[in-house]
Amino acid sequence: MIAVDRGRYTCMVDDEPLTAMRARELGRKSVVVGDRVGLVGDVSGSTGSLARIVRIEERSSxxxxxxxxxxxxxxxxxxxxxxxxxxxxxxxxxxxxxxxxxxxxxxxxxxxxxxxxxxxxxxxxxxxxxxxxxxxxxxxxxxxxxxxxxxxxxxxxxxxxxxxxxxxxxxxxxxxxxxxxxxxxxxxxxxxxxxxxxxxxxxxxxxxxxxxxxxxxxxxxxTPGVRSFGLALVSAESLLHGFPDLVEGTVDCPPNCEHTETDPECALPAWVTAGHADVRRLESYRRLLASRSGGDGLEGPDRG
Ligand SMILES: Nc1nc2c(ncn2[C@@H]2O[C@H](COP(=O)(O)OP(=O)(O)OP(=O)(O)O)[C@@H](O)[C@H]2O)c(=O)[nH]1
Ligand SMILES: [Zn+2]
Missing domain, CATH: 3.40.50.300 (P-loop containing nucleotide triphosphate hydrolases)
Known part of the structure; x- marks a missing residue:
């Protein structure tokens, strides 16, 4: 499926675009751009009645x-x-x-x-x-x-x-x-x-x-409508995956450390100060973490 507009889905069938609608069977499942879908009905587009999307294939990402x-x-x-x-x-x-x-x-x-x-x-x-x-x-x-x-x-x-x-x-x-x-x-x-x-x-x-x-x-x-990525549901652990250069500095952190300023035993600040990573990277990580939990990390020139 390559585009959606007001309930009309454009799907590529044999390299040709075809307009389809979702079938009731899909329930509340949303069909998004990139989805591979199963179609029934008029898939040749010749009769004027719309084909229906009845299935969404498993997503690879x-x-x-x-x-x-x-x-x-x-x-x-x-x-x-x-x-x-x-x-x-x-x-x-x-x-x-x-x-x-x-x-x-x-x-x-x-x-x-x-x-x-x-x-x-x-x-x-x-x-x-x-x-x-x-x-x-x-x-x-x-x-x-x-x-x-x-x-x-x-x-x-x-x-x-x-x-x-x-x-x-x-x-x-x-x-x-x-x-x-x-x-x-x-x-x-x-x-x-x-x-x-x-x-x-x-x-x-x-x-x-x-x-x-x-x-x-x-x-x-x-993605014209996507100006940024809200990360509210991304865990602190997953957030750190976006900062692979900091991961090594967390090996001495206590379990469940989120590496915020208020984690007193966080090993990251000392590790960064020792020159293992750019301090701006730690600041950025902490800013994203704070913004994610509704904190005050939204201000500043680097707000996403
Ligand atoms: N100097 C310079 N100007 C560029 C370059 N690429 C784009 N522009 C100009 O930057 C302005 C914005 O470019 P767009 O392609 O409209 O930017 P956009 O990201 O699509 O912006 P939205 O449509 O608002 O999302 C236009 O005036 C372009 O001519 C570049 O490589 N160099
Ligand atoms: Zn830590």
Whole structure:
């Protein structure tokens, strides 16, 4: 399933888009972009009656989020599946205009590790600023990255997208649409698929999958409605997976240590002070932890 709009689901059947609706049998199960589904009814699209989605295949990965951390309503605490079956999270960040926010990138990394999909850092606007500072911050991580600029070569990016289902996230203005339009020259046609069932892509807030013109089946999923990843339901332990460079420093922590400022026996501060990791990484971890539990970690320039 590649797009959903007002109860109409666009599914690819034999490389052709087909509009379908959900069948009652699905109950309350939500069908999300990336789902592989079973269809019944008119799957040729010739009779004018819509095919129905009767089954959702088991998902190989689930990218989820809660609403933003400061949304403490019951609705805001609800977990949503953003995309199913993706295998790569492309975190798009501009090197300038707007400046990179490592807090946001860290938040995305946690979401990627939590979903079990690999992260890729895509640094745009390399014509405006260099990547040294951002890459320095992530020096201890095996974090693959690509740089892009307006008329530059996109082959490095194309290469890491090849054969994969990649989800793209990033703040407004970092250059996601620019990249998609360059990667998928006939994006308009693909957008047309969505428009045909309702509103156009630019007003849509749900994810849309676009097929890249390449030999292998490669998809890029744009998530215009996802500005960030609320992590309310991610445990402290899982949160730490987004900070693999800090894990070694926790071996001497007491059991159940969440590594907050108020954990007196936490071994991390001393380990970081000894030079084993960048102190900003510990600060970022603690900020995410605090934001997650509704604390005051939301302020500051690095708020995700
Ligand atoms: N200098 C420079 N400008 C860029 C680059 N990529 C995109 N831009 C510009 O940055 C602005 C925002 O680009 P978009 O592609 O609309 O950004 P977006 O991430 O899709 O933003 P939303 O649609 O708000 O989510 C546009 O004016 C682009 O022309 C780049 O590599 N270098
Ligand atoms: Zn600790």
């Amino acid at each position: 689930v990218l989820r989020r809660t609403a933003d951390d400061d949304d403490t309503t019951a609705e805001g605490r609800l977990e949503r599946v953003v995309v199913a079956n993706a295998d790569q999270l492309v975190i798009v960040s501009a090197l300038a205009d707007p400046p990179p926010r490592t807090g946001f990138i860290d938040r995305c990394l946690v979401a990627a590790y939590d979903a079990g999909i690999v992260p890729l850092l895509c640094l745009t606007k390399a014509d405006l600023a260099g990547p040294a500072e951002v890459l320095g911050y992530y020096a201890e991580l095996d974090l693959p990255h690509v740089l892009t600029e307006p008329d530059g070569d996109l082959s490095a990016l194309r290469e890491v997208l090849a054969g994969r289902v990649s989800v793209m996230v990033g703040h407004s203005g970092v250059g996601k649409s620019t990249l998609v339009n360059r990667l998928v020259p006939d994006a308009d046609r693909a957008v047309g698929v969505v428009s045909a069932v309702g509103k156009g892509r630019h007003t849509s807030t749900s994810a849309v999958a676009l097929r890249l013109p390449s030999k292998e089946a490669s998809w890029i999923i744009d």
